[in-house]
Amino acid sequence: MSGQGKLSAALPDGYTDVPSGKIAAVVTSLAMLAPPQRRPDPPGVPWRLRRVAEPDVSWFRDLHRRIGQDWLWFSRLMLSDDALRAIIRDRAVEIYALEYLEHDEGLLELDFRRQGDCELSFFGLTARLIGKGAGRWLMNRALDLAWSRPIRRLWVHTCTLDHPQALAFYLRSGFSAFRRQIEIADDPRTTGVLPATAAPAIPVIKP
Numbered sequence: 001m002s003g004q005g006k007l008s009a010a011l012p013d014g015y016t017d018v019p020s021g022k023i024a025a026v027v028t029s030l031a032m033l034a035p036p037q038r039r040p041d042p043p044g045v046p047w048r049l050r051r052v053a054e055p056d057v058s059w060f061r062d063l064h065r066r067i068g069q070d071w072l073w074f075s076r077l078m079l080s081d082d083a084l085r086a087i088i089r090d091r092a093v094e095i096y097a098l099e100y101l102e103h104d105e106g107l108l109e110l111d112f113r114r115q116g117d118c119e120l121s122f123f124g125l126t127a128r129l130i131g132k133g134a135g136r137w138l139m140n141r142a143l144d145l146a147w148s149r150p151i152r153r154l155w156v157h158t159c160t161l162d163h164p165q166a167l168a169f170y171l172r173s174g175f176s177a178f179r180r181q182i183e184i185a186d187d188p189r190t191t192g193v194l195p196a197t198a199a200p201a202i203p204v205i206k207p
Contacts, residue, residue, distance in 0.1 A: 021207035023072065023187045028167055029179040031155035035147040036174025041140055042133030047100040049108070049141050055088045055095045057081045063097065063107050067124040069198045072161045074188035076122075094145065098125065098138055105129050108142055118146040120156035130163070139173050159183060161202065 098106025
């Protein structure tokens with residue numbers, strides 16, 4: 001899941017050129033107002049969830065990068081260490097790692113900083129676990145954790161740079177779409193935030 005900024009100006013109908021060196025994505029926000037019917041866990045799972053109470057900035061950046069590099073996740077990579085630490089160590093933000101064979105291969109971040117809301121800020125798996133049922137298992141843990149608190153809404157956003165199945169996965173998990181936006185940002189591969197080899201399926205259009 002990726003969300004880097006907001007574009008407030010209305011865009012005209014039809015095609016709109018995106019400047020060289022920029023990337024554009026359609027962002028869809030989704031929410032649920034009550035716990036959904038739970039989808040069954042896959043049988044015999046070989047992974048577990050671990051709460052990371054005081055995440056180290058380097059650890060978070062490494063896991064964030066390993067999960068999101070192919071989908072151009074870059075927002076947290078642009079923050080200073082102090083700014084990132086202020087978010088991930090906030091007492092109203094919960095960070096979890098999905099462990100598989102003694103390695104952290106999944107990330108779950110729940111943000112309770114806004115009263116009555118929980119934002120599923122980051123949710124993802126490394127390529128090692130995609131397609132093995134780990135996403136459904138991790139989502140079930142996320143739903144249990146979020147709705148164990150006195151919230152009125154759980155929400156998330158995804159975009160067209162994310163995994164091609166991300167939006168359908170959130171819909172199957174019980175979320176409903178409520179907003180669509182266009183996001184335009186500097187291509188992180190042209191600014192050095194991510195390597196030029198990141199997200200090979202998304203071509204770089206250089207300035």
